[in-house]
Amino acid sequence: MGRKQPVMNDNTSSENQRRLTELAKRSYETNSFTFTDFLSMAELSEFYEIESVLGYACPTLNGGCDMSERKMIRFGDPVEFGFEQPFPIDTLIIEPLNEKFSDDLNHRDFLGALMNLGIKRQMLGDIFVKNNKACLFCKDSISEYITDSLSRIKHTSVKVRKGEDTSDITSPTLLDKTIQISSNRLDAIISKVYNLSRNDSLMLFQSGLVYINARQCTENAKKVMPKDVISVRGHGRFEFDGELNISKKGKLNCLVKIYG
DSSP: OOSOOOOOOTTTSOHHHHHHHHHHHHHHHHTSOEEOOOBOHHHHHHHHHHTTGGGGGOOEEEOSSTTOSSBEEEEOOHHHHTSOOOOOEEEEEEEESOGGGOOOOOHHHHHHHHHTTTOOGGGEEEEEEETTEEEEEEETTTHHHHHHHOOEETTEEEEEEEOSOOHHHHSOOEEEEEEEESSOOHHHHHHHHTTOOHHHHHHHHHTTOEEETTEEOOOTTOOOOTTOEEEETTTEEEEEEEEEEEOTTSOEEEEEEEEO
8 A cells, every 4th residue: 555554652542542543554454444333422532633643544434424423433445445345334213112102202211221232332323312213323233133122111112123314313403592601712602501600611621521523622711613513411512603793791692503
């Protein structure tokens, strides 16, 4: 191959980064595709830190749909290999057998039922829930097991099938909200969006729970740009739409779009 394989400093990399480096190296040396499991946002942030170093192995990401936060990474260049290999991701639809007698099911209910089957979290991608119906992205190696084994969530009997067009579930419902802040700081924006104190907002940064455009952010005073997507683990996700105007008292009126 024409690309040069760079060397990482193992003394400063995390276990996750070392694993990613090994997968990239294996793909490069064997002329074959390699895949990660589904990675959390924290693990993906570590990938972004070394993305340029691993560029020689042509990494690409896929979580099942554009809205996915948990994603797999594939290493390998289809052009150089001369063939394409799709991501090993299946899409499953989980829905009540009888909607009339269904419990009110949320994300935690669906995830808990799947974990009770003994499935490891890294085998599962995002779960999108709307109107008691869920779209699950998972590794194709376990989709048949889930289809055959998952029959009940809480007190609700459910059925599982493979899905194709899932936009009715995965497309977000966006709620416009106008907030007023003293300055364009991320901690101030989060405080207003989720009705938190500034101290509580600061704790989110210290706990590593804040992400901008899928990259972890520890800079609480960071300025937010229009169209930035902010994810706050345990609270939700919103898009900063931009500054509207300045109030008579000198405050900034801003518009955010909260993902429902």
